[in-house]
Amino acid sequence: LNQQGYVAEAIAAYHQALSINPALAEIHNQLGLALSQQGNLSEAIRSYDHAIQLDPNLTTARRNLEIALLRQGNVGAAKPLLESSTFDQQHTTEQKAFDHSRSKLLAGHAGAVVAQRNVSPYRTLLWLGAGILAALALGGWFLRDRWLPTPSIQLPESAFNTVKSTGDLQRVSTSVVTALATEHLNKGNFTDAQAAIETLLDRGALTQAATVLTPVLRQKSGDPTLNFLMGRLAWQSVNVGNKDYSLDDARRYWETAVKQKPIAEYQNALGFAYYTEGKLDRASRTWMQALKSREQRSNQPAATQASSPAASQTLTAYAGLALVAAKASANQPPSQQANLQNEAIKLRQTVLADDPVSFQPEELAKNWLWSETAIKDWRSTLALK
Numbered sequence: 001l002n003q004q005g006y007v008a009e010a011i012a013a014y015h016q017a018l019s020i021n022p023a024l025a026e027i028h029n030q031l032g033l034a035l036s037q038q039g040n041l042s043e044a045i046r047s048y049d050h051a052i053q054l055d056p057n058l059t060t061a062r063r064n065l066e067i068a069l070l071r072q073g074n075v076g077a078a079k080p081l082l083e084s085s086t087f088d089q090q091h092t093t094e095q096k097a098f099d100h101s102r103s104k105l106l107a108g109h110a111g112a113v114v115a116q117r118n119v120s121p122y123r124t125l126l127w128l129g130a131g132i133l134a135a136l137a138l139g140g141w142f143l144r145d146r147w148l149p150t151p152s153i154q155l156p157e158s159a160f161n162t163v164k165s166t167g168d169l170q171r172v173s174t175s176v177v178t179a180l181a182t183e184h185l186n187k188g189n190f191t192d193a194q195a196a197i198e199t200l201l202d203r204g205a206l207t208q209a210a211t212v213l214t215p216v217l218r219q220k221s222g223d224p225t226l227n228f229l230m231g232r233l234a235w236q237s238v239n240v241g242n243k244d245y246s247l248d249d250a251r252r253y254w255e256t257a258v259k260q261k262p263i264a265e266y267q268n269a270l271g272f273a274y275y276t277e278g279k280l281d282r283a284s285r286t287w288m289q290a291l292k293s294r295e296q297r298s299n300q301p302a303a304t305q306a307s308s309p310a311a312s313q314t315l316t317a318y319a320g321l322a323l324v325a326a327k328a329s330a331n332q333p334p335s336q337q338a339n340l341q342n343e344a345i346k347l348r349q350t351v352l353a354d355d356p357v358s359f360q361p362e363e364l365a366k367n368w369l370w371s372e373t374a375i376k377d378w379r380s381t382l383a384l385k
Contacts, residue, residue: 011035014030020176020179024054026058028050029058029061032045032068169196170199174205177196177199177200177208190223198229206233206240210233213229222256225257231251231252231254231257234246234249234250238250251270257269264297267293267317268313268320269369271283271317272370272371274286283320287324288317290313291314294310294314315350315354316369318347319347319348322343322351322381325340341384348381
């Protein structure tokens, strides 16, 4: 796509964000930059003005408005801004470029200099594409990390009124779920944020999940829940062929999560990572730890009440151990091979006796944790006699 095409996508993304929440001052400012890139100075000026009305302290919008007015030749309108500006006096590279542009314009030089000098700090942002730009609008992470203090994102009240429980997340759009996840994280509501992020991952909205998770994980790199969710994001991304993530990424995030919080859910996920890497001993130990974690939490061994999440974790660990036994039997002498296969059959039967439906290959294909390779191996385990 040419540059004009990217700007058009950026403008569309900003409009979409503002349709959700028209009170985002920085998005109006960024929309003005994109319109300015198109040469639509009148609309850009309106966007900058709207941004300033929403946030009078948004100095970048004042800078951009001044430049736009000067490019229009409207020095009279720009002069009050020049006199009343309270810009940061620390001369960063961006500030120096801005000052130089303004001086050139006031001296009567060509507007092209302005475009090159003033807009360049934001050029990378405008060319990122509609997906990240829309995420920026909803989550504010790109600007927060690079240009702005952490913003307080305000969603329309109707969005919060609509979503009052985890079940309600299924009935709202992905963009609203993304915004809610970001808002909950900003407020420290990790339980609600986790539910929203898991909804994104369940939908396969991996770009949106990454937009929410990446900035907060930088600040809370040791948080077990965030690491587990980031590991899940990497795992699902690898399974759909996304080269931005690797199996090693998923395993490392899950190792961090298990180290900080050794619970069965995290251990089961880590077991699958080890299994996929071919590290059968580590996978086996990790799934055994998952069973131990379940027993310690419930004070009873059991794969009872198969429909409960806890029982599901227990059965998943048993299924994992069955996979290991079946896989390990392949290169063993006949006698040991028979022993391992018998062990795999016993474990398999334990799983199917408690939940004969969820562990059928067709159902496992709906489970994010089970990759195509694991399901193929499970089919082989089911076929053992």
